Amino acid sequence: MKPKLTREELEQKIKELEHKILQFENTENQYRYLVDSTTDSLYLVDEQCCYIFINSNHIKRLNLPIDKIIGHSYNEFHSAEQSRQFAEKVKEVYSTNKSVQDEHQSPRDNGFFLRTFSPVRKSTDNKEIIAVAIVSKEITDRRLIEEELRKSEEKYRLLIENSNEAIFIIIDGKIKYANFQTHKIVGYALEELSLLSFINLVISEDRDMVLERQESCLQGENTSVNYTFRTTDKKGMTHWVETNSVSINWDDQPALLNSMRDITKQKRTEARLFQAQKMESIGTLAGGIAHDFNNLLMGIQGHASLALLNMDPQNANFEHLKTIETLVMSGADLTKQLLGFARGGKYELKTVDLNLLIQNTSETIGRTKKEIKIHRNFQSDLWPVDVDHGQIEQVLLNLYVNAWQAMPGGGNLYLETKNVFIEENHFKPYITMNGHYVKISVTDTGVGMDEKTRERIFEPFFTTKEMGRGSGLGLASVYGIIKNHNGFINVYSEKGQGTTFNIYLPASAKKDTRKKDKLANKNEFLPKGAETILFIDDEPMILNVGREILNTLGYTILTAEDGPKAIEKYKLSPEKIDLVILDMVMPEMGGGEVFDELKKINPEVKVLLSSGYSLNGQASKIIKRGCVGFIQKPFTIHDIASQLRKIMDKIETSAKSPSE
CATH class of the missing domain: 1.10.287 (Helix Hairpins)
Incomplete structure (x- = not known):
């Protein structure tokens, strides 16, 4: 049994207790001062979201006396949605024993707040939570700055992503950022580019020059450099590009900011x-x-x-x-x-029927070269031309011999004549004025030519034949004679795909019975239509001019610049598309492959094949698979109008005929 305290001892104990109470009051005041002096709202809630403690800053926000807040639930002062979100965070803290955060917009003043929910644990048991402390920090200014920054970034991102130029960043030889136009030119996705050295996209002959220019920019010798070089895309195609490089700092590293445009067409x-x-x-x-x-x-x-x-x-x-x-x-x-x-090769001009001249000369070659099968397709009302009979005969014989030599094992020779009206802007720089021309096409199914050979075939003394078998003047004289007759000649050819020479000679005015007023109003006599046509071609210029021509003729036009897009468009409404005009030669997906996919969607699809090549080789194979016709580029509005109407009328007649 403890001894009884004396009066003096009791008084001493009382003094000690009073001192401790005073210390506790001072400490509490210090803590209260600390939590009240912050600009943040700070409060404690229990598991039922009832307020246990609240600092003065939050009292001001709620604008209520403290006795109306302490012991009351959060949902008494906030909306149902706000209360639901708040309760979820409190529940998460109790279940995980970890702090969580959220961003919250107050409906009172539309201000933004970052709230941190933290567990308040029992001093004797670190795992037991007795309350949740919430610190609510206003971040309205920060959010406004972030929004302005986001808008600014979005604006510049749109400018860069929609630029017609490729824009990309190079660090240590690798592309670290690239816009969509970069992908279009080189064909690689950004993920793929980041794994490649940029210099590997440059053809070997240009690499030293490119490295030298880029290094001079990085070393500060030039603030920016402009240079032109050739790149190879993912498909192996070569592009000429013009590039400007500027030295910058990117992610604290020296880098090159590059803007590049494709100048291949130029x-x-x-x-x-x-x-x-x-x-x-x-x-x-x-x-x-x-x-x-x-x-x-x-x-x-x-x-x-x-x-x-x-x-x-x-x-x-x-x-x-x-x-x-x-x-x-x-x-x-x-x-x-x-x-x-050379100029000056015409000797005696006469008005000539080219159908008769081609018939006679081709019969001569046919009798001597029996391994060649000749196919003739002559326009019956062919316009006459004023030419030197002997010179044009020489042209034809040179082309026949050239075709025969390209088919050592025999083959097919296609001869075609056609009346055409040519506009200057379609054939620059070959002609300087619009006019009526007679077109001669000479097509073989021989070995064809590569691009380098095509570029030089009209040069004098250039020949692919072995020494002693050719002078190299045959096609050079063909070029000169046609040019001297104010005409022009072009060639389409690929290795293993044969060759087509197209000759255009001005029609004669001597026996031209067409009246000027008839020509002036020729659009009135064009056969027109109202059907829907899907026009597929990989050349934007052809798509644009084709759309204009077909719209003028009254048709509703859908266009696609490649095979996959054409197939997607056709899938959407095959029943509404009456006819497809399909280009034979396109990148990624050729005309034959597109035709097969269209047939899978609709076995009855009507397709008119179009090509710069004549009807031979690949084109004839596609025709045999079920195309309704073939038209050779460049075609006139009269050509396409007439052919479309014939096809559409035939389709309409077939549809009206009773099924067997």
């Missing part, structure tokens, strides 16, 4: 212009050489003739001089071809 146009200028220069040179060479031949011929006068045929030199005469004639034949290539 380069091709420049190449065509250069080729035309080169052919013009070579033609002038060839004409001069032929003129001087003819003078030399005349001298040789004259002297040989004089020497042969009164010479006894038994003379030892007689046969030598006769051989010289024969060689002079061979030289003269060569100069005729050179003059044909």
Whole structure:
């Protein structure tokens, strides 16, 4: 039993207790001052979301006396949705014993708050939660700044992503950021690009130059550099690109900001212009050489003739001089071809029926080259042309021989004539004015040509034949003769796909009975329609002009620039599309493959095949699989109007016929 305390001891104990109470009151006041001095709202709730403690800042926000808050539930002062969200967070803290956060917008003033819910644990048991402490920090200003930043980033992102130029960042030789246009040019997704060295996209011949320019920019020798080079895309296609590189800092690393645009079409146009200028220069040179060479031949011929006068045929030199005469004639034949290539090769102009001329010349080649099967498709009312009969005959024979040599094992030769009206802007730089032309197409099913050969076939002395088998003047003279007749010639060819030469000669005005007023109102006589057509072509220029032509004719037009998009469009409404005009040669998915997919969707689909090649090889195979027709590019509005109407009328007639 403890001894009883004396009075003095009791008084001392009382003093100690009073001191401790005072200390507790001071500490509580300090804590109260601390929680009240913060600009944040701080409060405690129990598991039922009833307020246990609240600081002065939150009292002000609720705008109620403290005795109206303590012991009352959160849902008494807030909406049902707010209360539901709050209760979920409190429940999560009690169940996980961990702090959680959320962002909350107050309906009182539309301010934004970051709330942190933290467990308040029992001092004697760290796992037992006795309350949840909530610290609510206003972040309205931060949210406004973030929103402005987001809008700014979105604006610049839209500008970059919708730019017509490829924009990308290079760090340590790798692409770390790229817009959509970059993907379009190189064909790789950003994930793939990040694994490749950029320099590997550049063709080997240009890599040293590109590395030198980029290094000079990174080293500060130039703030920005402009350069042109060639890249290879994922499909192996080569693109000419023009690039500007600027040195920047990206993620605290030296980097290159690049803007790049595809100038492949521009380069091709420049190449065509250069080729035309080169052919013009070579033609002038060839004409001069032929003129001087003819003078030399005349001298040789004259002297040989004089020497042969009164010479006894038994003379030892007689046969030598006769051989010289024969060689002079061979030289003269060569100069005729050179003059044909050069300007001034026309000798006697006559109004000629090309159907008859082609018929006669092709019969000649057919009799001597029986391994070749000749197919003729002549327009019956072909316009006459004013030409030198012998020169055009030489052109045709050169093309026949060229076709025969391209088909050593035999093959098919397709000859076609057609009246066409050509507009200047469709055939720049070949013609300088609109007009009526007669088109001759000579197509073989031979070995074809690669791009490098196609670019040089009209050059004098260029030949792919072995030494002694060709002079290299055949196609050069063809080019010169046609140009000298104010016409033009182009060629379509691919390795293993045969070759098509298209010749355009101006129609003669001498026997042209068409009236000017009839030409002026020719649109009134165009057969038109109101059906729906899906027009598929990978060339935007052809899509645009085709759409305009077909709209003018009254048709409803849907367009697709490649096979996959065409198939998707056709799937949407096959019953509404009356006809598909399908380009034969397209990237990714060729005409044959697209045709097969369309047939899977609708076995009765009507397809008109279109191509820059003549009806041979691949085109004829697709036709046999069920196309309703074929039209060769470039076609006139009269060509397409007439053919569409024939097809549509035939479809309509078939639909009206009773089924068997």
